[in-house]
Amino acid sequence: MANSAALPAHPQGSGQAPQDGATKRDFLKLLAGASALVGVGAIAWPLIDSMNPSQDVLALSSIEVNLTPIPEGSGITVLWRGKPIFVRHRTPAEIKAAEDVKLSELIEPQADADRVKAGHAQWLVLIGICTHLGCVPLGNKPTDPRGEWGGWFCPCHGSQYDTSGRVRHGPAPLNLYLVPYAFENDTKIKIG
């Protein structure tokens, strides 16, 4: 560190450095260094933040979906924030299968009631991206392979989801993610 002997003795007060050897010069160096660091951070932040989603992207973050054309037993895919969103019209049998599963059998235990809106159990709205490595699972059309549990089947690595979108067979570790949405009326939802 700075050599305290090189500093001229201060006329008033103690010209001597404290016992630990720290001098006024050390303090000034630290202060200047810290200020420079704050300055660099202040300059870097706008550049870094400019890589975050821009305001027009954020402004497009909600969509409305009309449910009337979706027949029972199949689903549609809509685009929200650049992601596929599954909106599935479940049959009573599918709902029952989803509700009757014992939670202990699940990889990520979650009740079906927690994955749909109360009173609208026939509608399941999920992000259609496999939680393994991001592929889009098959299963919206009744003719698609839906896997052993009748929900979705991911063609990439064989993950399978049930009729509540819960993972039943790996390698995916988690259930299909839910999306924030609300019913505007019985036939229209707003996602986002």
Add this chain to the structure above:
Amino acid sequence: MVGLYKSDFKNPVVNWIDTRMPVFTLMQKEYAAFPTPKNFNYFWNFGALAMVNLMIMIATGVFLAMNYTPNVAMAFNSIEHIMRDVNWGWLIRYAHMNGASMFFIVVYIHTFRGLYYGSYKAPRELLWMLGVVILLLMMATAFMGYVLPWGQMSYWGATVITNLFSAIPLVGPSIVTWLWGGFSVDNATLNRFYSLHYLLPFVIVGVVFFHVIALHITGSNNPLGIDVKSPQDTIPFHPYYTIKDSVGICVYLLVFAALVFFSPNFFASPDNYIPANPLQTPAEIVPEWYFLPFYAILRSVPNKLGGVMMMFGSIMVLFVLPWLDTSPVRSARFRPIYRQVFWLLVIAVLALGAVGAHRPQGIWVVIGRVATLYYFLHFLVILPILGKLERPLPLPESISRPVIRGGGPMPGGAPAKPMEKP
């Protein structure tokens, strides 16, 4: 020479790297211990400022490129997207836009400092010529960058500048078509300008590297223009000039920030906020301020090829300046007549700048022609003759003498001649 380097650094990690690749030793030698004349004034800040400015331009440019679209249908809107939607996009773009102006302010002062103190003279000719190369690259980069927003001034600036090459006899029109990649400034032109605008700054970095290597071989010039005679004439670059440069950088950043935050469009033309229209030329078409003197030279010559050649010649003449100036004395401080013609040159260049900003009519045509004439007379006639006729003031014995004794040239000071090392 092959073999490990014997490093003096104590820190084991630094030492390990330095032994295999002595970059720390290099930095220590060239930027810390580097012996620098002790009499620099603040005009010697501008090289470091230009370096900082180049870094700012590259940093802001890289982030702008993440949001810009080089396509005639989308370029203008993507700039507006940056201004309105991208987080801090307005700041990054205004910094880049005004950074170009700041860069030319800094570099022009740097250049005129070289002219005043004779920094282009032996043995620094190559250093100077590399500087002129950097200036040319900067001009090309700035011009192509100005085309990217695809506003009216972008489009018509690109049209006019590329058409300069049509003045070349015989092959001119073919060259212009080749530059455009079509039969007018269009998408192909925009795309290649974008590509080159991204490339050239890194070429500039490379030439700056050579510029610095050459500087570190000859050593810096100084306000007295005399050679370093002994270690007493120098101080280590760090901390003395790192601190002095830091003071300059603070002032520079204050000016830069004032522009960006209070008057970001001070240097900008409102016409460039109108999308490019190939069917209508704006009523007032003027280049960016830093090109105005050259633009004025172009318009002052009533002949297409002549004007283009004079304009390019005004830069080319700088390449041979070290051989045009025949005086062995570097600093204008000791050249009473050169000091006066230097200011005449400054006035001529400023006058050309004013001429370039006005319509070529009435008194502006006359001023433009007189200033153009003086510009070339200065370099091609006055400097070669002046070196032979002028009687320089006595040079100080060494850099230390006037600093230590607090006076000008000492009575027994060396005569004007000795520029050689003792």
